[in-house]
Amino acid sequence: MKTNKIKTKRNSKASTKDKVSPEERIALNTLKVPRGAHKRKKILGRGPGSGHGKTSTRGSKGQTSRSGKHKYLGFEGGQMPLIRRIAKRGFTSRAKIEYQLVHLRDLTRIKEETISLDLLKEKGLIKDKSKLVKILSDGEIKNPISIQAHAVSKKAFDKIKNAGGKVELINK
Numbered sequence: 001m002k003t004n005k006i007k008t009k010r011n012s013k014a015s016t017k018d019k020v021s022p023e024e025r026i027a028l029n030t031l032k033v034p035r036g037a038h039k040r041k042k043i044l045g046r047g048p049g050s051g052h053g054k055t056s057t058r059g060s061k062g063q064t065s066r067s068g069k070h071k072y073l074g075f076e077g078g079q080m081p082l083i084r085r086i087a088k089r090g091f092t093s094r095a096k097i098e099y100q101l102v103h104l105r106d107l108t109r110i111k112e113e114t115i116s117l118d119l120l121k122e123k124g125l126i127k128d129k130s131k132l133v134k135i136l137s138d139g140e141i142k143n144p145i146s147i148q149a150h151a152v153s154k155k156a157f158d159k160i161k162n163a164g165g166k167v168e169l170i171n172k
Contacts, residue, residue, distance in 0.1 A: 105139025115147040
């Protein structure tokens with residue numbers, strides 16, 4: 001069975017591509033720089049006829065007209081720079097409340113039903129019973145317990161209540 005190939009414009013173009021002369025092929029040695037790719041360097045200080053004479057495009061007088069001019073990073077024209085206006089050290093609030101944190105997973109190890117600050121100190125869960133104590137919800141609790149603390153997170157409060165326990169908040 002013989003098939004006749006129909007020559008189309010597409011096929012004829014493809015055949016002409018193969019017949020490109022070596023001069024027309026794109027290669028590294030035949031590439032040319034486009035017009036305007038290289039800008040001429042500005043020539044300064046060569047008289048008034050050049051347009052860049054006398055002050056050489058630097059304006060007149062002052063620090064910026066001198067050679068070796070240097071304005072440091074953050075220079076604000078003589079005004080006290082922002083970097084020198086702001087505080088150099090961090091800020092610590094005097095009113096910050098620091099808690100000794102106790103997690104629920106630590107409370108599960110204690111077999112007592114009533115947990116006070118004295119018991120927490122005795123078991124080594126807090127360092128100082130005169131400081132504030134906060135109960136956090138990390139871990140699970142299964143047994144009902146009654147606990148004394150200065151603060152309790154909402155999740156920890158819910159977990160203790162669901163287990164049948166009781167939370168007593170101490171005011172300091």
